Amino acid sequence: MAAVQWTDSRVEVAGATLHLSRAGEGKPVLVLHHETGTLDRLPFYEALASRFDVLLPHHPGYSRSPRPDWMRSVRDVAVVYRGLLSELQVRDVALVGLGFGGWIAAEMASMAPADVSRLVLVGPMGIKPSQGDILDLAITGYIDYARAGFHDQKAFDRVYGAEPSTDQLEMWDICREMSFRIAWKPYMYSQTLPHLLAAVRAPALVVWGEDDRIVPSSAAKRYLEALPNARLQTIAGCGHCVDMEQPDTLAKLIIDFIGRE
Amino acid sequence: MHLMYFTEQPMSAYSEQAGLDFGATALMFPNTQFDPVEGSRLYNNYIEQYMLAEEVGIDGIMLNEHHNAPFCMQAKANIFAGLLAGMTKKVKIVMLGNPLPLAENPIRLAEELAMIDMISKGRLVSGFVRGGGQEQLAAGVNPAFNRERFEEAHELIVRAWTQPGPFRFEGTHYQQRVVNPWAVPLQKPYPRVWIPGVISKETIIWAAQQRYPYIALNTSIEQTKKIWELYDKTAAEIGYASGPENRGYLIQVHISDNEEKAIENARQFRWMQGEFTGLAHPVWSTxxxxxxxxxxxxxxxxxxxxxxxxxxIASFEQQMADLRIIAGTPTTVVAKLKRILEETRPGILALWGNDGRVSQEDSLTCIRLMGQEVFPAIREIAKQLDLKSPFEANAPVHLNYSNDLKASRIAAAE
Structure with missing residues (x-):
């Protein structure tokens, strides 16, 4: 497989400045990363870009995108991304939301149900789990929190190194601060989203790592109840960060799901 | 010189071993370790301490609050302030302070403080703090907006105290459509506001910009000097000359009638494993x-x-050597405090007299010696050094009430 060529740019949209990485050709796929920010390149992104036109923005206030001080909610992020798609004239997009990014994707789908080709939510936050609570960033150490996203700690080591760099720790702190600014209370979910999702007719795939210690899997059932056209796929031997822990498995699932006419 | 007694009101009746086993004594340390029978006894001990402080002629009682931790059992400083307002006659009731960002409705604070000021017949000093990191988490308040909430709540409270109601307040974090409290402070323009702090430069600068005295909390002599450097520089930029009336200092001092006992009891200042606020994960405290x-x-x-x-975190011996902890008989203590007064020139001094598991009897002895022997000597030294409190200096309550700002600065501000 030839290495995909990424283009990095800065896009001004709806009062925010976004760092956008884009690569590949085919159906447009918007990939939305975790609350821990994102590394620039990951095997999962490469795999998707080998089949699709992948748009990977860094959330406002996370990783390479500067913080818009005015922003107050995850729904604000979703609106900014709707603006981004509009600016870029990308229509009929497939949304792939990873954890916290899954919440953003679900909000986006609820805003413009007709403009979503496929919805993929991987261990999404955004709905209050019926049992258990979403792991609280505020009382968990940086490395402990990031490691909690992985079932296999060797997978964590492969992505971040066994001892993540101080730059990485600092970035986690910046991302954490932004998560507090937009998702503090109620913590990491919306009380209205489950109702709004009823309008989303697009086929939806909800993926859950069997050993998700960040978002309790009881939230999966609530997503399935809220989305009219969704099915659940569980990944064995995997934690919350399926994209980083089992990138090939997840990419294959998504390629099959989105690629299907 | 304004001289105060302070205790953290330690909840000392918990199992130290349970804390060590759990690995933390703050925020998440289970409150199954809190025994309300002991809590009741200790609260009443603290009232007895404060009543003695007034009896022996101490100028002020400093109060504070913290949450979810044994190191301080005052969950609401205004409750003790209310008690003291009714029970005492002379002491200043010095709140250092109410954690503003924790308030969802700052008008309630404005009302409570106004009540305390009226009941005490104008003896309130209303300090404000940001609250520790753990306080934000204990209250479920967003730490990312801590400073913004602090400044905005301050603005709202001062307006509620000084601006005729009803009025409307539309802020970023607080929106109050009808501000019209039927309780306003007795002291005019409003009760003095003092700002305690430890390390944040932003807070020192903010306090100097308001012309509020800053109270350095148990900092080393060198740190304290740096704080005054920054405060003085900020004051000069604004157009006033800061002095002892802008400077307060809190220090851990245990006084006893014998040296050995004083030192033994002073070890209790480190009862929280050397951290004031107990063992905690760093992400909880920040x-x-x-x-x-x-x-x-x-x-x-x-x-x-x-x-x-x-x-x-220095050892006990190092902290004694650095004069961050002082212990001894009144003679020893006065000599050491004199050095601090000479070097850092505060007009407000609070002695944190007792901590941890110091017995009630020894605590009362400490307070008696503080009021009857140490403070009279300190007052004499303060006179020689010309260390005036904000009361003695008749300092303006806020920059806005200054009449000594340099003319050019005033013109520039207008």
């Missing part, structure tokens, strides 16, 4: 967004066990 962005890198290294605490 949640993201709470600290200054300039400290971010040093903090994440500390929080991940890669660097020592930037605030540093």
């Amino acid at each position: 949640p993201s967004g709470y600290g200054s962005p300039s400290n971010r890198r040093a903090f994440v290294e500390f929080a991940s066990g890669r660097a020592a605490n930037p605030r540093g």
